[in-house]
Amino acid sequence: MKYTVMMPAAGSGQRMGAGYNKLFLKLDDKPILAHTLDVFEGDLACEGIILAVKPDERQAIQSMLEQYAITKVTAMVDGGGERQNSVAACIRAYKGSGIVLVHDAARPFIRRAVINELVQVAAEHGAAIAGVRAKDTMKFASAGVVEDTVDRDKLWIIQTPQAFRYTLLQEASNKAEDEGFLGTDESMLVERLGHPVRIVESTYDNVKMTTQEDLVFGEILLNRR
Numbered sequence: 001m002k003y004t005v006m007m008p009a010a011g012s013g014q015r016m017g018a019g020y021n022k023l024f025l026k027l028d029d030k031p032i033l034a035h036t037l038d039v040f041e042g043d044l045a046c047e048g049i050i051l052a053v054k055p056d057e058r059q060a061i062q063s064m065l066e067q068y069a070i071t072k073v074t075a076m077v078d079g080g081g082e083r084q085n086s087v088a089a090c091i092r093a094y095k096g097s098g099i100v101l102v103h104d105a106a107r108p109f110i111r112r113a114v115i116n117e118l119v120q121v122a123a124e125h126g127a128a129i130a131g132v133r134a135k136d137t138m139k140f141a142s143a144g145v146v147e148d149t150v151d152r153d154k155l156w157i158i159q160t161p162q163a164f165r166y167t168l169l170q171e172a173s174n175k176a177e178d179e180g181f182l183g184t185d186e187s188m189l190v191e192r193l194g195h196p197v198r199i200v201e202s203t204y205d206n207v208k209m210t211t212q213e214d215l216v217f218g219e220i221l222l223n224r225r
């Protein structure tokens with residue numbers, strides 16, 4: 001089943017401490033962004049990629065696309081102040097009515113099998129998100145003091161991709177914007193509509209490159225594959 005990817009790539013990467021957009025940092029001599037784009041470039045089911053970029057990085061990213069022969073980027077839109085704003089810009093730029101995936105540019109290790117399952121489940125049920133089960137004991141705490149221990153069997157650590165029927169995502173995004181609601185993922189916006197969101201089990205190595213330690217882990221993952 002075909003799908004289009006909306007990829008926010010307009011962050012500042014402050015937690016990485018590189019002084020510039022972390023997506024330009026290299027893993028095995030290739031920028032993180034190029035690694036992530038490659039996954040979708042090589043997936044026959046992917047019809048196009050809508051990238052949200054910072055206006056002053058547009059030129060550098062265009063050059064990156066040429067250097068790494070990425071041909072599926074159909075639109076580059078200006079990102080916004082928050083991740084949700086960047087995704088909203090992608091949503092506005094999409095012209096179709098099919099299944100769309102939102103995927104962080106900072107997650108280069110997503111597996112095609114997970115992508116394909118997300119697309120299938122979203123086509124059937126409207127919304128599907130990638131996640132892994134919590135492995136550690138999880139507690140609620142206030143000011144460093146435990147309040148409660150959570151039932152771990154019900155806890156999932158949520159990642160991207162998150163897949164949706166476009167019309168559902170569009171409605172959720174418009175409602176959030178109208179009401180000034182800011183979420184940390186697109187699922188939250190769809191949950192606010194009361195629409196059930198299914199979880200597709202992903203892999204623990206679908207890490208987001210956020211801090212310097214993630215880069216070390218990323219190099220190891222690349223070498224292992």
Ligand code: C5P
Binds near residue numbers: 011013104
């Ligand atoms: O900062 P973080 O890693 O959580 O961001 C997740 C993704 O969202 C990254 O790929 C980043 O480039 C993107 N982003 C964005 N616009 C923002 C903030 C983050 O496109 N304003």
